[in-house]
Amino acid sequence: MPSNDFRPTATWQNLQRRADLLRRLREFFDNRGFVEVETPILSADTVVDRHLDPFSIQIAPPGGAPHSATDGTSAQSASLADVPSAAKRPASNPQSEIQNPKSPASRPPSPAPHSSPASRLWLQTSPEFAMKRLLAAGGGRMYQVARVFRQDELGPLHNPEFTLVEWYQPGEDMAAGMELTSDLCEAILGRGPAERLSYAEAFDHFVGIDPLSIDNQQLVAAVKDCGIEPPASLDLNDRDVWLDLLMVDRIQPNLGVDRPTLLYGYPASQAALAQVQPGNPLVAERFELYVDGIELANGYHELLDPAELRRRNREVNAQRLADGKETLPEESRLLAAMKAGLPASVGVALGFDRLVMLALGARSVAEVMAFPIDRA
Amino acid sequence: MASYNTSEFRKGLKVQLEGDPYIMIECNFVKPGKGQALYKCRLRNLLRGTVLDRTYKSGDSLEAAEIEEIQAQFLYRQQDNFVFMDNESYEQYELTAEQVDDAWKYLKEGMLCSIVLYNNAPISMTPPNHVVLRVEYCEPGAKGNTATNVTKPCKVDTGAEFPCPAFVNMGDLIKIDTRTGEYLERVKE
Numbered sequence: 405m406p407s408n409d410f411r412p413t414a415t416w417q418n419l420q421r422r423a424d425l426l427r428r429l430r431e432f433f434d435n436r437g438f439v440e441v442e443t444p445i446l447s448a449d450t451v452v453d454r455h456l457d458p459f460s461i462q463i464a465p466p467g468g469a470p471h472s473a474t475d476g477t478s479a480q481s482a483s484l485a486d487v488p489s490a491a492k493r494p495a496s497n498p499q500s501e502i503q504n505p506k507s508p509a510s511r512p513p514s515p516a517p518h519s520s521p522a523s524r525l526w527l528q529t530s531p532e533f534a535m536k537r538l539l540a541a542g543g544g545r546m547y548q549v550a551r552v553f554r555q556d557e558l559g560p561l562h563n564p565e566f567t568l569v570e571w572y573q574p575g576e577d578m579a580a581g582m583e584l585t586s587d588l589c590e591a592i593l594g595r596g597p598a599e600r601l602s603y604a605e606a607f608d609h610f611v612g613i614d615p616l617s618i619d620n621q622q623l624v625a626a627v628k629d630c631g632i633e634p635p636a637s638l639d640l641n642d643r644d645v646w647l648d649l650l651m652v653d654r655i656q657p658n659l660g661v662d663r664p665t666l667l668y669g670y671p672a673s674q675a676a677l678a679q680v681q682p683g684n685p686l687v688a689e690r691f692e693l694y695v696d697g698i699e700l701a702n703g704y705h706e707l708l709d710p711a712e713l714r715r716r717n718r719e720v721n722a723q724r725l726a727d728g729k730e731t732l733p734e735e736s737r738l739l740a741a742m743k744a745g746l747p748a749s750v751g752v753a754l755g756f757d758r759l760v761m762l763a764l765g766a767r768s769v770a771e772v773m774a775f776p777i778d779r780a
Numbered sequence: 781m782a783s784y785n786t787s788e789f790r791k792g793l794k795v796q797l798e799g800d801p802y803i804m805i806e807c808n809f810v811k812p813g814k815g816q817a818l819y820k821c822r823l824r825n826l827l828r829g830t831v832l833d834r835t836y837k838s839g840d841s842l843e844a845a846e847i848e849e850i851q852a853q854f855l856y857r858q859q860d861n862f863v864f865m866d867n868e869s870y871e872q873y874e875l876t877a878e879q880v881d882d883a884w885k886y887l888k889e890g891m892l893c894s895i896v897l898y899n900n901a902p903i904s905m906t907p908p909n910h911v912v913l914r915v916e917y918c919e920p921g922a923k924g925n926t927a928t929n930v931t932k933p934c935k936v937d938t939g940a941e942f943p944c945p946a947f948v949n950m951g952d953l954i955k956i957d958t959r960t961g962e963y964l965e966r967v968k969e
Contacts, residue, residue: 674813
Protein backbone atom coordinates (compact mmCIF):
# COMPACT_ATOMS: atom_id res chain seq x y z
CA MET A 405 0.00 0.00 0.00
CA PRO A 406 1.42 3.42 -0.87
CA SER A 407 2.49 5.26 2.21
CA ASN A 408 0.25 8.15 3.14
CA ASP A 409 2.47 9.70 5.76
CA PHE A 410 3.78 12.43 3.49
CA ARG A 411 0.56 14.26 4.33
CA PRO A 412 0.43 16.89 7.07
CA THR A 413 -1.48 16.10 10.26
CA ALA A 414 -2.95 19.60 10.30
CA THR A 415 -5.57 20.73 7.81
CA TRP A 416 -4.65 23.59 5.51
CA GLN A 417 -7.35 25.63 7.22
CA ASN A 418 -5.71 25.06 10.62
CA LEU A 419 -2.34 26.12 9.24
CA GLN A 420 -3.90 29.32 7.88
CA ARG A 421 -5.46 30.04 11.25
CA ARG A 422 -2.14 29.28 12.92
CA ALA A 423 -0.51 31.89 10.69
CA ASP A 424 -3.23 34.41 11.63
CA LEU A 425 -2.67 33.77 15.33
CA LEU A 426 1.07 34.21 14.94
CA ARG A 427 0.47 37.53 13.22
CA ARG A 428 -1.83 38.64 16.05
CA LEU A 429 0.69 37.55 18.65
CA ARG A 430 3.46 39.56 16.96
CA GLU A 431 1.12 42.56 16.79
CA PHE A 432 0.44 42.23 20.49
CA PHE A 433 4.13 42.46 21.34
CA ASP A 434 4.94 45.06 18.69
CA ASN A 435 2.19 47.33 20.04
CA ARG A 436 3.69 47.11 23.50
CA GLY A 437 7.14 48.16 22.45
CA PHE A 438 8.79 44.74 22.40
CA VAL A 439 11.57 44.08 19.90
CA GLU A 440 11.51 40.73 18.15
CA VAL A 441 14.90 39.07 18.43
CA GLU A 442 16.49 35.93 17.05
CA THR A 443 19.16 33.98 18.92
CA PRO A 444 20.96 30.72 18.14
CA ILE A 445 18.99 27.51 18.25
CA LEU A 446 22.32 25.70 18.44
CA SER A 447 24.48 26.81 21.35
CA ALA A 448 27.44 25.76 23.46
CA ASP A 449 25.22 26.40 26.51
CA THR A 450 22.05 24.71 27.63
CA VAL A 451 19.55 25.12 30.44
CA VAL A 452 20.49 22.81 33.31
CA ASP A 453 17.22 21.31 34.44
CA ARG A 454 16.53 17.98 36.10
CA HIS A 455 13.65 17.11 33.81
CA LEU A 456 14.68 18.72 30.53
CA ASP A 457 16.79 16.60 28.22
CA PRO A 458 18.38 18.50 25.36
CA PHE A 459 19.53 16.98 22.08
CA SER A 460 23.16 17.56 21.29
CA ILE A 461 25.21 17.40 18.16
CA GLN A 462 28.90 17.35 17.42
CA ILE A 463 30.04 20.20 15.27
CA ALA A 464 33.47 20.70 13.75
CA PRO A 465 35.02 23.94 14.93
CA PRO A 466 35.28 26.60 12.24
CA GLY A 467 38.69 26.76 10.59
CA GLY A 468 39.79 23.31 11.72
CA ALA A 469 43.18 21.81 11.03
CA PRO A 470 44.56 22.17 7.52
CA HIS A 471 43.61 19.59 4.94
CA SER A 472 45.83 16.55 5.23
CA ALA A 473 43.98 13.79 3.44
CA THR A 474 46.77 12.53 1.22
CA ASP A 475 46.94 8.86 2.00
CA GLY A 476 43.44 7.72 1.30
CA THR A 477 42.70 7.26 4.96
CA SER A 478 40.55 10.32 5.09
CA ALA A 479 38.12 9.74 7.85
CA GLN A 480 34.62 10.78 7.16
CA SER A 481 34.28 13.37 9.80
CA ALA A 482 30.78 14.53 9.31
CA SER A 483 30.53 18.13 10.27
CA LEU A 484 27.07 17.72 11.70
CA ALA A 485 26.76 14.28 13.18
CA ASP A 486 23.92 13.40 15.43
CA VAL A 487 25.14 12.07 18.71
CA PRO A 488 22.56 10.46 20.91
CA SER A 489 23.24 11.89 24.29
CA ALA A 490 22.60 8.59 26.06
CA ALA A 491 25.47 6.98 24.19
CA LYS A 492 27.98 9.69 24.70
CA ARG A 493 30.98 9.06 22.51
CA PRO A 494 34.42 9.85 23.73
CA ALA A 495 35.96 12.83 22.00
CA SER A 496 36.78 11.83 18.47
CA ASN A 497 39.82 9.67 18.23
CA PRO A 498 41.53 9.83 14.84
CA GLN A 499 42.87 6.30 15.23
CA SER A 500 39.42 4.85 15.51
CA GLU A 501 37.90 6.99 12.78
CA ILE A 502 40.18 5.87 9.96
CA GLN A 503 39.17 2.26 10.23
CA ASN A 504 36.45 2.48 7.65
CA PRO A 505 38.05 1.00 4.54
CA LYS A 506 35.05 1.81 2.37
CA SER A 507 35.22 5.46 3.09
CA PRO A 508 37.32 6.88 0.23
CA ALA A 509 36.02 4.57 -2.47
CA SER A 510 32.31 4.43 -1.86
CA ARG A 511 31.60 7.92 -0.71
CA PRO A 512 31.86 11.32 -2.28
CA PRO A 513 34.95 13.22 -1.20
CA SER A 514 34.54 13.84 2.47
CA PRO A 515 35.64 16.89 4.41
CA ALA A 516 39.13 16.89 5.77
CA PRO A 517 39.70 15.36 9.16
CA HIS A 518 40.16 17.81 11.94
CA SER A 519 42.94 17.49 14.39
CA SER A 520 41.03 19.24 17.14
CA PRO A 521 38.08 17.32 18.54
CA ALA A 522 34.63 18.37 17.45
CA SER A 523 32.79 20.36 20.07
CA ARG A 524 29.40 19.51 21.39
CA LEU A 525 26.56 21.93 20.86
CA TRP A 526 23.03 21.83 22.21
CA LEU A 527 19.74 22.31 20.46
CA GLN A 528 18.06 24.84 22.74
CA THR A 529 15.27 23.74 25.07
CA SER A 530 14.37 27.45 25.26
CA PRO A 531 16.12 30.65 24.11
CA GLU A 532 16.42 31.77 27.73
CA PHE A 533 20.19 31.98 28.11
CA ALA A 534 20.78 33.94 24.91
CA MET A 535 17.94 36.38 25.60
CA LYS A 536 19.26 37.06 29.11
CA ARG A 537 22.67 37.75 27.61
CA LEU A 538 20.98 40.38 25.46
CA LEU A 539 19.39 41.84 28.58
CA ALA A 540 22.73 41.94 30.39
CA ALA A 541 24.19 43.75 27.39
CA GLY A 542 21.55 46.47 27.65
CA GLY A 543 18.67 45.05 25.62
CA GLY A 544 15.14 46.29 26.38
CA ARG A 545 11.73 44.63 26.15
CA MET A 546 12.13 41.73 23.74
CA TYR A 547 10.34 38.66 22.47
CA GLN A 548 11.23 35.72 20.31
CA VAL A 549 9.31 33.06 18.43
CA ALA A 550 11.72 30.15 18.62
CA ARG A 551 11.86 26.53 17.60
CA VAL A 552 13.00 24.52 20.60
CA PHE A 553 13.78 20.87 21.19
CA ARG A 554 13.26 18.51 24.10
CA GLN A 555 14.03 14.80 24.10
CA ASP A 556 11.44 12.15 24.89
CA GLU A 557 8.53 14.55 25.10
CA LEU A 558 5.87 13.02 22.93
CA GLY A 559 2.12 12.89 23.41
CA PRO A 560 -1.07 14.76 22.53
CA LEU A 561 0.39 17.91 24.12
CA HIS A 562 4.05 17.31 23.33
CA ASN A 563 6.29 17.09 20.31
CA PRO A 564 10.09 16.95 20.67
CA GLU A 565 10.36 19.99 18.37
CA PHE A 566 7.96 22.82 19.04
CA THR A 567 7.47 26.57 18.94
CA LEU A 568 8.07 28.60 22.05
CA VAL A 569 7.24 32.29 22.43
CA GLU A 570 9.54 33.80 25.00
CA TRP A 571 9.62 37.37 26.23
CA TYR A 572 11.40 39.53 28.80
CA GLN A 573 10.23 42.64 30.59
CA PRO A 574 13.32 44.27 32.12
CA GLY A 575 12.76 46.33 35.25
CA GLU A 576 9.44 44.62 35.95
CA ASP A 577 8.36 42.13 38.61
CA MET A 578 6.28 38.96 38.77
CA ALA A 579 2.97 40.83 39.04
CA ALA A 580 3.75 42.70 35.81
CA GLY A 581 4.72 39.44 34.10
CA MET A 582 1.47 37.81 35.17
CA GLU A 583 -0.52 40.79 33.97
CA LEU A 584 1.05 40.74 30.52
CA THR A 585 0.58 36.97 30.29
CA SER A 586 -3.08 37.38 31.15
CA ASP A 587 -3.46 40.18 28.57
CA LEU A 588 -1.85 38.09 25.84
CA CYS A 589 -4.03 35.11 26.69
CA GLU A 590 -7.12 37.31 26.57
CA ALA A 591 -6.07 38.91 23.29
CA ILE A 592 -5.59 35.55 21.59
CA LEU A 593 -8.13 33.26 23.25
CA GLY A 594 -10.72 35.81 24.36
CA ARG A 595 -11.58 33.92 27.52
CA GLY A 596 -11.31 36.79 29.95
CA PRO A 597 -8.56 37.84 32.32
CA ALA A 598 -6.80 35.10 34.26
CA GLU A 599 -7.62 34.39 37.89
CA ARG A 600 -4.68 34.18 40.31
CA LEU A 601 -4.24 31.11 42.48
CA SER A 602 -1.21 30.30 44.60
CA TYR A 603 0.41 26.87 44.50
CA ALA A 604 -0.37 26.49 48.21
CA GLU A 605 -4.03 27.51 47.73
CA ALA A 606 -4.40 25.02 44.89
CA PHE A 607 -3.08 22.13 46.99
CA ASP A 608 -5.19 23.20 49.92
CA HIS A 609 -8.31 23.41 47.79
CA PHE A 610 -7.95 20.31 45.60
CA VAL A 611 -5.98 17.95 47.86
CA GLY A 612 -6.32 19.40 51.35
CA ILE A 613 -2.63 19.62 52.20
CA ASP A 614 -0.09 22.39 52.63
CA PRO A 615 2.52 21.55 49.99
CA LEU A 616 5.14 23.79 51.56
CA SER A 617 5.09 22.44 55.10
CA ILE A 618 3.80 18.86 54.85
CA ASP A 619 6.44 16.30 55.77
CA ASN A 620 7.50 13.63 53.30
CA GLN A 621 5.66 10.76 54.99
CA GLN A 622 2.37 12.64 55.09
CA LEU A 623 2.88 13.63 51.47
CA VAL A 624 3.30 9.99 50.42
CA ALA A 625 0.19 9.11 52.41
CA ALA A 626 -1.75 11.93 50.72
CA VAL A 627 -0.83 10.58 47.28
CA LYS A 628 -2.00 7.11 48.23
CA ASP A 629 -5.19 8.50 49.79
CA CYS A 630 -5.99 9.99 46.41
CA GLY A 631 -5.89 6.50 44.92
CA ILE A 632 -2.81 7.29 42.87
CA GLU A 633 -0.53 4.30 42.32
CA PRO A 634 2.95 5.85 42.51
CA PRO A 635 5.83 4.58 40.37
CA ALA A 636 7.53 1.78 42.29
CA SER A 637 10.90 3.32 41.53
CA LEU A 638 10.04 6.60 43.24
CA ASP A 639 12.19 7.48 46.24
CA LEU A 640 10.10 8.37 49.30
CA ASN A 641 12.15 11.52 49.84
CA ASP A 642 11.89 12.73 46.25
CA ARG A 643 9.44 15.35 47.43
CA ASP A 644 8.96 17.30 44.23
CA VAL A 645 7.96 14.23 42.22
CA TRP A 646 5.40 13.28 44.86
CA LEU A 647 4.01 16.81 44.56
CA ASP A 648 4.04 16.39 40.76
CA LEU A 649 1.91 13.25 41.05
CA LEU A 650 -0.77 15.24 42.86
CA MET A 651 -0.32 18.16 40.49
CA VAL A 652 -0.91 16.04 37.40
CA ASP A 653 -3.77 14.04 38.82
CA ARG A 654 -5.68 16.32 41.15
CA ILE A 655 -4.82 19.91 40.33
CA GLN A 656 -3.91 20.56 36.70
CA PRO A 657 -7.15 19.16 35.26
CA ASN A 658 -9.08 21.72 37.35
CA LEU A 659 -7.05 24.77 36.40
CA GLY A 660 -8.20 27.30 33.81
CA VAL A 661 -11.56 25.66 33.33
CA ASP A 662 -13.97 28.58 33.76
CA ARG A 663 -11.37 31.14 32.92
CA PRO A 664 -7.58 31.06 32.55
CA THR A 665 -5.67 30.46 35.78
CA LEU A 666 -2.30 31.86 36.76
CA LEU A 667 -0.75 29.52 39.31
CA TYR A 668 2.07 31.23 41.21
CA GLY A 669 4.38 30.79 44.18
CA TYR A 670 5.98 27.42 43.45
CA PRO A 671 8.06 25.66 46.11
CA ALA A 672 11.64 26.95 46.11
CA SER A 673 12.80 23.44 45.21
CA GLN A 674 11.02 23.93 41.85
CA ALA A 675 12.33 27.43 41.28
CA ALA A 676 14.51 26.53 38.26
CA LEU A 677 15.71 29.99 37.20
CA ALA A 678 13.35 32.04 39.35
CA GLN A 679 14.16 34.13 42.38
CA VAL A 680 13.14 33.00 45.80
CA GLN A 681 10.57 35.30 47.40
CA PRO A 682 12.24 37.91 49.56
CA GLY A 683 11.56 37.00 53.19
CA ASN A 684 10.15 33.57 52.34
CA PRO A 685 12.81 31.05 51.42
CA LEU A 686 10.21 28.32 50.82
CA VAL A 687 8.56 30.01 47.83
CA ALA A 688 9.88 30.83 44.37
CA GLU A 689 8.65 33.73 42.26
CA ARG A 690 7.55 31.48 39.46
CA PHE A 691 4.15 31.21 37.79
CA GLU A 692 2.37 29.21 35.14
CA LEU A 693 -0.66 29.88 32.97
CA TYR A 694 -3.33 27.18 32.59
CA VAL A 695 -6.28 27.04 30.23
CA ASP A 696 -8.64 24.05 30.20
CA GLY A 697 -6.24 22.11 32.42
CA ILE A 698 -3.42 22.62 29.94
CA GLU A 699 -0.19 24.34 30.91
CA LEU A 700 0.45 27.16 28.45
CA ALA A 701 3.20 29.31 29.88
CA ASN A 702 5.84 29.48 32.57
CA GLY A 703 7.27 32.68 34.01
CA TYR A 704 10.00 33.69 36.41
CA HIS A 705 10.99 36.75 38.29
CA GLU A 706 14.46 36.03 37.03
CA LEU A 707 17.28 34.85 39.23
CA LEU A 708 20.14 37.37 39.13
CA ASP A 709 22.75 35.89 41.46
CA PRO A 710 25.42 33.87 39.60
CA ALA A 711 26.58 32.11 42.79
CA GLU A 712 23.05 30.86 43.37
CA LEU A 713 22.75 29.66 39.76
CA ARG A 714 26.02 27.79 40.16
CA ARG A 715 24.73 26.17 43.32
CA ARG A 716 21.45 25.14 41.62
CA ASN A 717 23.32 23.77 38.59
CA ARG A 718 25.42 21.57 40.86
CA GLU A 719 22.36 20.37 42.72
CA VAL A 720 20.47 19.63 39.49
CA ASN A 721 23.38 17.67 38.07
CA ALA A 722 23.58 15.58 41.25
CA GLN A 723 19.86 14.79 40.83
CA ARG A 724 20.37 13.98 37.15
CA LEU A 725 23.12 11.53 38.04
CA ALA A 726 20.85 9.91 40.62
CA ASP A 727 18.15 9.69 37.92
CA GLY A 728 20.62 7.88 35.67
CA LYS A 729 20.93 10.84 33.28
CA GLU A 730 24.03 12.54 31.99
CA THR A 731 25.07 15.81 33.57
CA LEU A 732 24.79 19.10 31.68
CA PRO A 733 27.43 21.83 31.46
CA GLU A 734 27.42 23.98 34.59
CA GLU A 735 29.52 26.72 33.09
CA SER A 736 27.86 28.99 30.57
CA ARG A 737 28.01 32.45 29.07
CA LEU A 738 24.86 33.19 31.06
CA LEU A 739 26.95 32.99 34.24
CA ALA A 740 29.36 35.51 32.75
CA ALA A 741 26.40 37.74 31.83
CA MET A 742 25.03 37.47 35.37
CA LYS A 743 28.42 38.40 36.80
CA ALA A 744 28.53 41.41 34.49
CA GLY A 745 25.07 42.31 35.79
CA LEU A 746 21.68 41.09 34.67
CA PRO A 747 18.96 43.71 35.20
CA ALA A 748 15.98 42.67 37.29
CA SER A 749 13.33 41.31 34.95
CA VAL A 750 10.41 39.00 34.50
CA GLY A 751 10.57 36.46 31.69
CA VAL A 752 7.88 34.16 30.32
CA ALA A 753 7.87 31.25 27.87
CA LEU A 754 4.64 30.19 26.20
CA GLY A 755 3.96 27.07 24.12
CA PHE A 756 2.65 28.44 20.84
CA ASP A 757 1.40 25.12 19.47
CA ARG A 758 -0.77 24.62 22.53
CA LEU A 759 -2.06 28.16 22.31
CA VAL A 760 -3.13 27.53 18.70
CA MET A 761 -4.59 24.19 19.71
CA LEU A 762 -6.78 25.86 22.35
CA ALA A 763 -7.73 28.73 20.04
CA LEU A 764 -8.93 26.29 17.39
CA GLY A 765 -10.55 23.83 19.79
CA ALA A 766 -8.18 21.07 18.67
CA ARG A 767 -7.35 18.16 20.94
CA SER A 768 -3.70 17.61 20.10
CA VAL A 769 -0.78 19.70 18.92
CA ALA A 770 -0.50 17.42 15.88
CA GLU A 771 -3.73 18.98 14.59
CA VAL A 772 -2.07 22.39 14.46
CA MET A 773 1.44 21.52 13.26
CA ALA A 774 2.20 20.40 9.73
CA PHE A 775 4.52 17.51 10.45
CA PRO A 776 4.94 16.17 14.00
CA ILE A 777 7.98 14.04 14.76
CA ASP A 778 6.66 10.77 13.31
CA ARG A 779 6.21 12.52 9.96
CA ALA A 780 9.07 14.96 10.24
CA MET B 781 14.43 -11.06 29.45
CA ALA B 782 13.35 -8.33 27.07
CA SER B 783 11.96 -5.19 28.58
CA TYR B 784 10.43 -1.92 27.46
CA ASN B 785 11.63 1.51 28.52
CA THR B 786 9.06 4.29 29.09
CA SER B 787 10.00 5.87 25.76
CA GLU B 788 8.80 2.66 24.07
CA PHE B 789 5.49 2.60 25.96
CA ARG B 790 2.50 2.60 23.64
CA LYS B 791 -0.96 1.16 23.26
CA GLY B 792 -0.93 -2.57 22.55
CA LEU B 793 2.32 -3.32 24.37
CA LYS B 794 2.25 -6.68 26.14
CA VAL B 795 4.03 -6.66 29.46
CA GLN B 796 4.60 -8.81 32.50
CA LEU B 797 3.33 -7.31 35.73
CA GLU B 798 3.10 -8.95 39.14
CA GLY B 799 3.36 -12.37 37.53
CA ASP B 800 0.62 -11.89 34.94
CA PRO B 801 0.60 -10.78 31.30
CA TYR B 802 -1.00 -7.40 30.63
CA ILE B 803 -1.77 -5.41 27.54
CA MET B 804 -1.35 -1.63 27.66
CA ILE B 805 -4.69 -0.24 26.59
CA GLU B 806 -3.89 3.41 27.27
CA CYS B 807 -0.70 5.35 27.76
CA ASN B 808 -0.70 9.08 28.39
CA PHE B 809 2.43 11.14 28.58
CA VAL B 810 2.05 13.95 31.12
CA LYS B 811 4.58 16.43 32.37
CA PRO B 812 3.70 19.05 34.94
CA GLY B 813 5.44 22.30 34.06
CA LYS B 814 9.08 21.83 34.80
CA GLY B 815 8.39 18.59 36.59
CA GLN B 816 8.88 14.87 36.26
CA ALA B 817 7.72 13.26 33.01
CA LEU B 818 5.07 10.69 33.90
CA TYR B 819 3.34 7.98 31.91
CA LYS B 820 -0.17 7.26 33.08
CA CYS B 821 -0.98 3.82 31.81
CA ARG B 822 -4.04 1.60 31.87
CA LEU B 823 -3.34 -2.10 31.60
CA ARG B 824 -5.67 -5.06 31.09
CA ASN B 825 -4.85 -8.44 32.52
CA LEU B 826 -4.78 -10.87 29.61
CA LEU B 827 -5.78 -13.81 31.78
CA ARG B 828 -8.52 -12.28 33.90
CA GLY B 829 -9.61 -9.20 31.98
CA THR B 830 -9.19 -6.98 35.05
CA VAL B 831 -7.93 -3.44 34.51
CA LEU B 832 -5.17 -1.64 36.40
CA ASP B 833 -4.03 1.99 36.39
CA ARG B 834 -0.33 2.56 36.89
CA THR B 835 1.89 5.61 36.76
CA TYR B 836 5.49 5.32 35.61
CA LYS B 837 8.20 7.93 35.53
CA SER B 838 10.54 8.35 32.62
CA GLY B 839 13.37 5.85 32.82
CA ASP B 840 11.20 3.11 34.36
CA SER B 841 10.83 -0.11 32.43
CA LEU B 842 8.48 -3.07 32.21
CA GLU B 843 9.32 -6.65 31.40
CA ALA B 844 7.96 -7.87 28.08
CA ALA B 845 5.40 -10.68 28.35
CA GLU B 846 6.11 -13.86 26.41
CA ILE B 847 3.13 -13.35 24.16
CA GLU B 848 2.76 -14.78 20.71
CA GLU B 849 -0.13 -14.74 18.29
CA ILE B 850 -0.62 -17.69 15.95
CA GLN B 851 -3.13 -18.65 13.27
CA ALA B 852 -4.84 -21.93 14.00
CA GLN B 853 -7.85 -23.73 12.57
CA PHE B 854 -10.73 -24.89 14.69
CA LEU B 855 -10.91 -28.69 14.70
CA TYR B 856 -13.68 -29.76 17.04
CA ARG B 857 -15.37 -29.25 20.36
CA GLN B 858 -14.79 -31.77 23.11
CA GLN B 859 -17.27 -31.22 25.95
CA ASP B 860 -16.27 -27.84 27.37
CA ASN B 861 -13.03 -27.57 25.44
CA PHE B 862 -12.32 -26.30 21.96
CA VAL B 863 -9.47 -27.85 20.02
CA PHE B 864 -7.43 -25.86 17.50
CA MET B 865 -4.45 -26.77 15.35
CA ASP B 866 -1.56 -24.54 14.36
CA ASN B 867 -1.45 -24.78 10.57
CA GLU B 868 2.30 -24.55 10.45
CA SER B 869 3.51 -26.71 13.32
CA TYR B 870 0.41 -29.00 13.48
CA GLU B 871 0.58 -28.44 17.22
CA GLN B 872 -2.85 -28.75 18.87
CA TYR B 873 -4.15 -26.31 21.46
CA GLU B 874 -7.14 -26.71 23.77
CA LEU B 875 -9.04 -23.68 24.94
CA THR B 876 -11.66 -23.70 27.67
CA ALA B 877 -15.19 -22.44 27.10
CA GLU B 878 -14.30 -19.47 29.29
CA GLN B 879 -11.31 -18.58 27.10
CA VAL B 880 -13.34 -18.94 23.92
CA ASP B 881 -16.15 -16.91 25.51
CA ASP B 882 -18.80 -15.66 23.05
CA ALA B 883 -16.74 -16.69 20.03
CA TRP B 884 -18.26 -20.19 20.15
CA LYS B 885 -21.20 -18.70 18.23
CA TYR B 886 -19.02 -18.36 15.14
CA LEU B 887 -16.83 -21.45 15.28
CA LYS B 888 -17.13 -23.88 12.40
CA GLU B 889 -14.82 -26.70 11.62
CA GLY B 890 -11.75 -25.57 9.67
CA MET B 891 -12.20 -21.87 10.50
CA LEU B 892 -8.89 -20.02 10.77
CA CYS B 893 -8.70 -18.10 14.06
CA SER B 894 -6.00 -16.18 15.81
CA ILE B 895 -4.86 -17.55 19.15
CA VAL B 896 -2.82 -15.72 21.76
CA LEU B 897 -0.20 -17.83 23.50
CA TYR B 898 1.35 -16.83 26.81
CA ASN B 899 4.42 -18.84 27.72
CA ASN B 900 3.32 -21.15 24.89
CA ALA B 901 -0.09 -21.87 26.43
CA PRO B 902 -3.27 -20.48 24.81
CA ILE B 903 -5.05 -17.74 26.74
CA SER B 904 -7.54 -16.34 24.25
CA MET B 905 -8.72 -16.55 20.65
CA THR B 906 -10.32 -14.27 18.09
CA PRO B 907 -12.41 -15.50 15.14
CA PRO B 908 -12.13 -13.81 11.71
CA ASN B 909 -13.94 -10.46 11.51
CA HIS B 910 -16.55 -11.87 9.12
CA VAL B 911 -17.93 -15.40 9.12
CA VAL B 912 -20.51 -17.11 6.91
CA LEU B 913 -23.06 -19.30 8.71
CA ARG B 914 -26.04 -21.36 7.49
CA VAL B 915 -29.50 -20.65 8.84
CA GLU B 916 -30.92 -23.87 10.26
CA TYR B 917 -34.16 -22.57 11.63
CA CYS B 918 -36.26 -19.44 11.48
CA GLU B 919 -39.87 -18.38 11.02
CA PRO B 920 -40.79 -18.28 7.32
CA GLY B 921 -39.81 -15.07 5.60
CA ALA B 922 -42.40 -12.57 4.46
CA LYS B 923 -42.18 -12.57 0.67
CA GLY B 924 -41.21 -9.23 -0.78
CA ASN B 925 -40.36 -7.74 2.58
CA THR B 926 -36.92 -6.30 1.98
CA ALA B 927 -36.90 -4.09 5.06
CA THR B 928 -33.78 -4.61 7.14
CA ASN B 929 -35.03 -2.84 10.23
CA VAL B 930 -37.45 -5.61 11.19
CA THR B 931 -35.56 -8.59 12.52
CA LYS B 932 -36.32 -12.11 13.66
CA PRO B 933 -34.11 -14.62 15.46
CA CYS B 934 -32.37 -17.12 13.16
CA LYS B 935 -30.70 -20.21 14.49
CA VAL B 936 -27.50 -21.09 12.61
CA ASP B 937 -25.40 -24.21 12.20
CA THR B 938 -23.14 -23.40 15.18
CA GLY B 939 -26.19 -23.53 17.47
CA ALA B 940 -26.22 -19.78 18.06
CA GLU B 941 -29.02 -17.36 17.24
CA PHE B 942 -28.65 -14.02 15.46
CA PRO B 943 -31.26 -11.37 14.72
CA CYS B 944 -31.67 -11.21 10.94
CA PRO B 945 -33.97 -9.30 8.55
CA ALA B 946 -37.39 -10.82 7.92
CA PHE B 947 -36.54 -11.92 4.36
CA VAL B 948 -33.93 -14.44 5.52
CA ASN B 949 -34.98 -18.07 5.00
CA MET B 950 -33.95 -21.46 6.29
CA GLY B 951 -30.95 -22.75 4.39
CA ASP B 952 -29.66 -19.24 3.57
CA LEU B 953 -26.02 -18.43 4.08
CA ILE B 954 -25.57 -15.24 6.06
CA LYS B 955 -22.52 -13.14 6.80
CA ILE B 956 -22.05 -11.98 10.40
CA ASP B 957 -19.61 -9.43 11.81
CA THR B 958 -18.01 -11.21 14.76
CA ARG B 959 -16.96 -7.96 16.44
CA THR B 960 -20.54 -6.79 16.84
CA GLY B 961 -22.60 -9.95 16.25
CA GLU B 962 -24.50 -8.06 13.53
CA TYR B 963 -26.03 -9.53 10.39
CA LEU B 964 -24.31 -8.07 7.32
CA GLU B 965 -25.78 -9.75 4.22
CA ARG B 966 -26.92 -12.93 2.53
CA VAL B 967 -24.29 -14.68 0.49
CA LYS B 968 -24.42 -17.25 -2.31
CA GLU B 969 -22.96 -20.74 -1.94
